[in-house]
Amino acid sequence: PAEAEPLQEWIDAGGMLIRFAGPRVAASDVSRIDEDPLMPVRLRAGGRSVGGAMSWGEPKALAPFRNGSPFFGLTVPDDVTVSAQVVAQPDPTLADRVIAALSDGTPLVTRKAVGQGQIVLFHVTATAEWSTLPLSGLFVQMMERLAVSSGASAPEAESLEGTTWTPMRVMDGFGSLSDAGNLPGVAGPDLISAPAGPALPPGIYGAEDRRLARNVLTAETALTPATWPADVPLRGLALPPEQPLAGALLSLAILLLVADVLASLALSGLLLRRSTGSLALALGLAIAPQMGDAQENDPESFAIRSASEVTLAHVLTGNSDVDEIARAGLIGLSDTLYFRTTVEPDLPTGVDLEQDELAFFPILYWPVTPDQPQPSSEAYGKLNDYLRSGGLILFDTRDADIASYGAASPNGRKLQELAAPLDIPPLEPLPGDHVLTRTFYLLQDYPGRYSSRDVWVEAAPPDAERIEGMPFRNLNDGVTPVVIGGNDWAAAWAVRRDGAPLLPIGRGFAGERQRELAYRFGVNLVMHVLTGNYKSDQVHVPALLDRLGQ
16 A cells, blocks of 8 residues: 555556556456456456467457557557457446457457546566567557657646746747747746737746646647639649750750851841851751761761770660660760770660671670560671670670579570570689679679679680689680670669669669679679780789788
8 A cells, every 4th residue: 555555646647557467467356346446447367368278269469459549550560469368357438448459359458547647557468478569569669659648638727827937948930949038937827828929939938847838739729621722723842853954955055056146147247148158057057966867877987986986885676665774874884984994985876786887896785685586697697706806795684683594584585596596605604713803893793783693604614723823713815705694784884864873773872882883893894805814914913812802
């Protein structure tokens, strides 16, 4: 009694008592016949066990929390089960006191209001002895909800009669709290009942060691949805998408240039005499893009442009989406090469295997699609000549998320059909000491949009052995003619016109790290084509050993 009476007074003043059941409660006579003052309900003797040899069945799951419960809206995990509990006695007030129940309707958590406070009973233990609830995140959320609901109700105006409350922090019209400064005090009843205004701003008020919050809205405030006329457009808080203005501004600049030329001719008196020349100038500005397109179709111009600079190329597949991603990917890789290396590539181009010459390009990126047409025998002749003369083809099946290298997917089977007529040497998985792993960056993984390690290159000769003092073997004397994988590298390299990534990869830092490794693999690939086995030279051994930490 010496402990129970002060506890009851504390609860009556607004405290919350949370209790848990257990073997001692189940074996005692507490709250059996008469309801105990510190219990929310009466209890049956002995408790209930489920899920054992002498049990009532399988362990029970929790039922969804009903409306009106402090736990309403919380998601019940499927793995939360109850194997034992103390059971509440049927009572007319039991239904109103149940705030959580099992799937069969048995009360799991009950609550009773006592004065300004409340008593809550979990009918299971606070450990995992009777249930898995304490091991779940739901248990933490339930305790948080109870902590929020334990707040005492606002005092009545009469209880603050004769007191003065000094503003400590007040809220402005924008919802920001700031120091109250030297604002005068407010009478206690006015703090509760008077409307908010310049003399009574919302905020935190204090009197001696007590604090009260004066809210903007009161219990009597009714919020109703705003109704707008049909001709009033409504806009949310989402920002409108960015609109590209480069084309419009460039067109406007060209029009202003034409207007300036015409005005200059008019002021000098030459407009009428040179109308033919002015018309030719205007027509020349208008048809300049068409002239550029014609040059692209000219084989001689195509050869000069491709051979004058390092140009990366991709094989046109006939699928516009795949071809556009391949082009955007090679643009992103070219930008990376420009900023990080001494290689300054020209804009990449797409090649038609049936018509275009391949000798101008150091590397061909060939995305594989299941429905792309089979090249003709003449095209295969050009491809074989390209491979024998030092070119490299990167075959990308783009299916590493669903299949490994081989015929496990439609793209893999199509790759076998496309590569069968090619003069390809024996292949092996890319070894860790291949020169491709160190031409510019030291690499161990070769991800693209996907991160499979199945990347295949020309196999090393049978007599390739590690030499003492050399960190790598001299695997091949030249450039591997093909690299085969399915990591969809172009999608990882691809950029938009503003330089931002075109397609997402992973999430957060891990995704950006994967994209960075994809760029590094592409840089290594191009440098391997341009320098061959240069990084296998003995002169690089000290630097490589230092970078490897050996």
